[in-house]
Amino acid sequence: MVDQEITKVQELIYTTKVEAVMAPDVIVVSPSMSMTQVKELMRKRRIAGAPVADGDKVLGMLGTTEVMTAMEAGKMDSVASENMVTDVKIVSKDAYLVEVINLLGREGFPRLPVEDQDGKLVGILTTGTVIKALLHQMEISYQQREAERLQRYRASHIFQDIISDDTSLVLRYIVDDKDFANAGKASSMIKKSLQRVGVLPSIVRRVAVAVYEAEMNLVIHTDVGGEIIVDIRRERVHISAVDHGPGIEDLEQVLRPGYSTAPEWIRDMGFGAGMGLSNIKRCADTMKILSTRGGGTRLDIIFLLNQDSPG
Amino acid sequence: MRIRELLEVLQGKVLVENHGLDEEIPLGGAADLMSDVLAFATEGTVLMTGLTNPQVVRTAEMAGINVIVFVRDKKPPPETIELARDSGMTLVSTAYTMYEACGRLYAAGLPGRGRIKIENGSW
Known part of the structure; x- marks a missing residue:
């Protein structure tokens, strides 16, 4: 600098x-x-x-x-x-x-x-x-540089350039289990990608927070890691965090704020306070969680792009 | 409050500089709980924390935070410094405790979020 x-x-x-x-x-x-x-x-x-x-x-x-x-x-x-x-x-x-x-x-x-x-x-x-x-x-x-940076090719053009009844852009990210050095990397990439696609900053922030909580859940709780899939359409972003880990024992309990099964060392790092899912729910327009014991978990969160409701 | 002023009030040291010292900070907040950070932080908030692991930088990045202050003279490990450099985060260290760092900034006119109403939960 x-x-x-x-x-x-x-x-x-x-x-x-x-x-x-x-x-x-x-x-x-x-x-x-x-x-x-x-x-x-x-x-x-x-x-x-x-x-x-x-x-x-x-x-x-x-x-x-x-x-x-x-x-x-x-x-x-x-x-x-x-x-x-x-x-x-x-x-x-x-x-x-x-x-x-x-x-x-x-x-x-x-x-x-x-x-x-x-x-x-x-x-x-x-x-x-x-x-x-x-x-x-x-x-x-400096101002010129900033302006140039903003005017760089906006990937949002894809929605105008590609002709179809409904275009969707799908991004996939692999999240490894217990890989704390890289935890959050997927969220960081998702945040940057959404910025490039031209999503409103206020919505990008909500997505970033929610997807980061979801990513941390994959890192902390799944034993096997998982995948985050981001499906971007003109009017909404649909994010799925999918894993084939142990599943959630008691879904109702897990959704209660403050409930956590995270081990002590995770808590020492500032995580595992049982606020993750509440945070996700607060940020998203819709949240759906499906889990079977021993059969993995699937979290679906949707953000509408034409409005700026919660958050 | 400008970053320059924050440094004076905290007698802080810049560890990683990614923002001009004349840039404005609108709000301040403090937490050692990363989910708390994600819950309260808004764009541009300065975060006071006692945690120094790289996840603090990631969390801040996701929450739209630009400046992190490590209290009680804690020195972040090289991974944290490196991640901050890559992700455009400014890191500051101060010898004051969390309580005093916040108190001094608040007294100097840096506001907080006020009372936060949390929906969908009681935390």
């Missing part, structure tokens, strides 16, 4: 022209202004320095240092042209930032006047204006 941003700054320095990062409204000091007037101007306009110019021609530069020097010497009545620094570096508005950036800063000039092709003063460049402009551009490029 950090590396990327540095490269982005470097790239901007190479591709950005002075014109884009300068402050365009230059406050100018006329050569005949007294240092007291200059001091007042700087205070009022909140600037730390300005070019001294006769019309469009830059004669020199004045900054806080020069004002302080004049003040110490008791020369506040003397005029700007007597106190200004005449070693001025003027840069072209068409120069690239990379050509001028080293002139600025601690070792160089505090500010650089900017002129156009005709030698007319059109702006001023300081480290401040550069940073401000770069930050602004980085923000824009």
